[in-house]
Amino acid sequence: MSKxxxxxxxxxxxxxxxxxxxxxxxxxxxxxxxxxxxCHSTIAHGFVKSVDTxxxxxxxxxxxxxxxxxxxxxxxxxxxxxxxxxxxxxxVADRKLLNRHVRxxxxxxxxxxxxDEVAAAQAVRALKVEYEExxxxxxxxxxxxxxxxxxxxxxxxxxxxxxxxxxxxxxxARREPGLIKVEGWYDTPTVQHCHIENHGxxxxxxxxxxxxxxxxxxxxxxxxxxxxxxxxxxxKVRIIKPYIGGGFGNKQDAxxxxxxxxxxxxxxxxxxxxxxxxxxxxxxxxxRHAIRTHIISYVRPxxxxxxxxxxxxxxxxxYASHGHGIVAKGMNAFPQLYPCPNxxxxxxxxxxxxxxxxxxxxxxxxxxxxAGESHIDDICKAIHMSPLEFRRKNLMPVGYVDGFSKNExxxxxxxxxxxxxLELLDYRKKFEEYQNQTGPIRRGVGLAVFWYNTAVWPIxxxxxxxxxxxxxxxxxxxxxxxxxxxxxxxTAYSQMVxxxxxxxxxxxxxxxxxxxxxxxxxxGAYASRQTYIGxxxxxxxxxxxxxxxxxxxxxxxxxxxxxxDLVDGQIVRKSDGRVLKxxxxxxxxxxxxxxxxxxxxxxxxxxxxxxAYSFGxxxxxxxxxxxxxxxxLLRLVNVHDCGTLINPALAEAQVHGGxxxxxxxxxxxxxxxxxxxxxPLNNNLLxxxxxxxxxxxxxxxxxxxxPEPTSPYGTKALGEPPACSGAPAIRNAILNATGVAIDSxxxxxxVLYRKFKEAGLIND
Amino acid sequence: xxxxxxxYQTVRFNLNxxxxxxxxxxxxxxxDMLRNDFRMTSVKKGCEVGExxxxxxxxxxxxxxxxxxxxxxxxxxxxRTLEGLLGPNGELSDIQQAFVDExxxxxxxxxxxxxxTAVEILESGKEYTDAELRKLLSGxxxxxxxxxxxxxxxxxxxxxxxxxxLPR
Numbered sequence: 001m002s003k004x005x006x007x008x009x010x011x012x013x014x015x016x017x018x019x020x021x022x023x024x025x026x027x028x029x030x031x032x033x034x035x036x037x038x039c040h041s042t043i044a045h046g047f048v049k050s051v052d053t054x055x056x057x058x059x060x061x062x063x064x065x066x067x068x069x070x071x072x073x074x075x076x077x078x079x080x081x082x083x084x085x086x087x088x089x090x091x092v093a094d095r096k097l098l099n100r101h102v103r104x105x106x107x108x109x110x111x112x113x114x115x116d117e118v119a120a121a122q123a124v125r126a127l128k129v130e131y132e133e134x135x136x137x138x139x140x141x142x143x144x145x146x147x148x149x150x151x152x153x154x155x156x157x158x159x160x161x162x163x164x165x166x167x168x169x170x171x172x173a174r175r176e177p178g179l180i181k182v183e184g185w186y187d188t189p190t191v192q193h194c195h196i197e198n199h200g201x202x203x204x205x206x207x208x209x210x211x212x213x214x215x216x217x218x219x220x221x222x223x224x225x226x227x228x229x230x231x232x233x234x235x236k237v238r239i240i241k242p243y244i245g246g247g248f249g250n251k252q253d254a255x256x257x258x259x260x261x262x263x264x265x266x267x268x269x270x271x272x273x274x275x276x277x278x279x280x281x282x283x284x285x286x287x288r289h290a291i292r293t294h295i296i297s298y299v300r301p302x303x304x305x306x307x308x309x310x311x312x313x314x315x316x317x318x319y320a321s322h323g324h325g326i327v328a329k330g331m332n333a334f335p336q337l338y339p340c341p342n343x344x345x346x347x348x349x350x351x352x353x354x355x356x357x358x359x360x361x362x363x364x365x366x367x368x369x370x371a372g373e374s375h376i377d378d379i380c381k382a383i384h385m386s387p388l389e390f391r392r393k394n395l396m397p398v399g400y401v402d403g404f405s406k407n408e409x410x411x412x413x414x415x416x417x418x419x420x421x422l423e424l425l426d427y428r429k430k431f432e433e434y435q436n437q438t439g440p441i442r443r444g445v446g447l448a449v450f451w452y453n454t455a456v457w458p459i460x461x462x463x464x465x466x467x468x469x470x471x472x473x474x475x476x477x478x479x480x481x482x483x484x485x486x487x488x489x490x491t492a493y494s495q496m497v498x499x500x501x502x503x504x505x506x507x508x509x510x511x512x513x514x515x516x517x518x519x520x521x522x523x524g525a526y527a528s529r530q531t532y533i534g535x536x537x538x539x540x541x542x543x544x545x546x547x548x549x550x551x552x553x554x555x556x557x558x559x560x561x562x563x564x565d566l567v568d569g570q571i572v573r574k575s576d577g578r579v580l581k582x583x584x585x586x587x588x589x590x591x592x593x594x595x596x597x598x599x600x601x602x603x604x605x606x607x608x609x610x611x612a613y614s615f616g617x618x619x620x621x622x623x624x625x626x627x628x629x630x631x632x633l634l635r636l637v638n639v640h641d642c643g644t645l646i647n648p649a650l651a652e653a654q655v656h657g658g659x660x661x662x663x664x665x666x667x668x669x670x671x672x673x674x675x676x677x678x679x680p681l682n683n684n685l686l687x688x689x690x691x692x693x694x695x696x697x698x699x700x701x702x703x704x705x706x707p708e709p710t711s712p713y714g715t716k717a718l719g720e721p722p723a724c725s726g727a728p729a730i731r732n733a734i735l736n737a738t739g740v741a742i743d744s745x746x747x748x749x750x751v752l753y754r755k756f757k758e759a760g761l762i763n764d
Numbered sequence: 765x766x767x768x769x770x771x772y773q774t775v776r777f778n779l780n781x782x783x784x785x786x787x788x789x790x791x792x793x794x795x796d797m798l799r800n801d802f803r804m805t806s807v808k809k810g811c812e813v814g815e816x817x818x819x820x821x822x823x824x825x826x827x828x829x830x831x832x833x834x835x836x837x838x839x840x841x842x843x844r845t846l847e848g849l850l851g852p853n854g855e856l857s858d859i860q861q862a863f864v865d866e867x868x869x870x871x872x873x874x875x876x877x878x879x880x881t882a883v884e885i886l887e888s889g890k891e892y893t894d895a896e897l898r899k900l901l902s903g904x905x906x907x908x909x910x911x912x913x914x915x916x917x918x919x920x921x922x923x924x925x926x927x928x929x930l931p932r
Binding site: 008010011013014015016017018019020021022023024026027031118193194195196197198243244245246248275277278485486487488649650652653654656657658659660661684685686690691692693694696698699 | 791799800804805806807808809810811812813815816818845846847849850854856860861863864865867868869870871872873874875876879898899901902904905906907908909910911912913914915
């Protein structure tokens, strides 16, 4: 039997995308659409006293102006989490479609609906908004202080949530004589996803229901949120998700679908399109949480961790979105990655007057790894131990089981990944060579590992549904609620379906579009869950379909089911291997039979009550120009164990993309704000330094394949992990090169100037 | 300067080998005209201010961000979009096939723009180093691929067209 899983087959959507024929949101929108444009607040915090719409309404072509005084008095949640039927576990509902209490520079105040973009933009400019300004706060720890501006009424000291971890007795353990104390503060920046297609959507009414076609990762979740935001039954909402130009977590939130849907209902159900500009995408969608982390470790001279403390302060921005889930995930990784008997961890998620932070590739782990892995190298420096040996001694051992998730480390993944990476980089030799350099140009090597777990069980629901429909020719269509967002799950799923059903890959047709009216329920693309979670429902549905096919084969061939198999699209008699008929002939006869016509289909839901660790590492080599305060990345190697590779070429490509994001995180990307006004300063692709073709060395990706025993296909997370360890590996390489421990990213010349000066490497 | 209120103007140009004309709003970008009037879905909007390269087209053989090129400036020009690369029976050109084979396409949104700049590079008939290729392609942003496989696809096609072995 020809196996499809494990082969680097061509993407199923490659031809459509290589020809420009693949249809994205705007390609599907009729040119008759009315255009909605948002009026964003030009203050960081305050109340809208009035909006004078007269001049805007007088602009020719303007159809309607809606302000925060018109919006329904409904607060709704936006996070792309599965809904919880337990009110205590539901996402925080803290924003309205348009807000009178504006909480960041860029909040939604009003919306103009016009016949064309020019009229809509002119009318937005013609709106006269009067504000009552309030003090604002951008810094996460300032926001927690007594007397800080109150951003959300419900959050005392602006604290959205706090959680902790306690193991052993930190206070007693740290008093052991002879321990070395290592302490550090680590800051990570606000960054944005920068998918090349901005978020946008269009909405219209049809048969008394509102239909939204959106660039989203999570159509079924958006359906629920639109229903909640508009206060209408969820069945009155239909969401359609076409191809999307990247998401990376930003589109794992209900963004402007609720507002666009509402706009359509306010103009008699006419077609309304709402597209974000790049500038709006940076500020008024979602960003990555900036997290400040304080770590103290008490270590014996031999490198044994005795007691550790972590405090993490997560900058939520104006609205809850994914909220505390991000910093909590990072905090929970801390005691697992380097098990230590005495641990105290606290994390806070705090409202500030910045853009709302939500999900972004890695979901708190890039922040946690920058802090945690930087700190590990700071420990190594303090006790004069090699970063490699320290990790070999202290990293999560084989057989480790997390009590909460029941995740288990089945294989010696960390050592295997590090062994592969150090060989590729010739790490040991270089590490020694680069000790004690002098002179203005110095080189260094560094490494960092990462912790990641697949999917969201047991914190949230994990389920996936799949439908397979057999055609007359023996080919089939299949659908899942998990979405193709560029990562390649349509292709990986097709490979899985081909093998599980027993038909050639060419006979598998994926229905790429999700339409909540016809796609079985699934929560979408996030948490690097697609191959893992989708694999369960695909395998289960394939088995159900096979059972039905073989039952029909029994009727048509008179052979017992136990002696029948479906191999490569042929019904085979197992005892002698004879092909009895093709699946196409079977399906045609079954469908058109005058005695017992049957359309052979299967649909099942799999609930998944397991989860899987997915680990790996990054090794970096840098060259640092000390007088120029510039670090150049020479090489970056990532090694991952994501279990069995479904499609090695696509897996490698996925790793490249994550590494690229990690390089930007480490060296160049940061959304900056004016301290005096809270205004974003660089919300465009020119001033926000997204890595270009020229900012990368050759990206080297490799794998260790330990099949994941809980997955039907031996697979686990790969989407997000590649973004998690690159930045601290670069930071640690700079430490190796210069002896200077950097405490924040991105590591720009500004940061290096400050740190090199402190270290006496440069003078003014 | 004379003040006038002409809002619409007729523009005649050659689109993918065919002479066409349209009357367009003088404020419209070439992106707008190609997408709205000719339904060229390969011309993508990623920033509309010339930063990302997703709207790239070839004008008289040279790559331009069509979002910051007025539609009326196309008068008398030869404009090529990705749609023009396809063979009569839907055959992919060599560079499109290389993007497919090298897994250089993920979400697909930046791909058309990249492929057209690659065409400009390949049609120069020159052999470029990796560093030169990186510079020539740097007008395009991609968040999915880390540019790695895009470089492989362009390089592979360049050597193929030059009749040379791909260096290791």
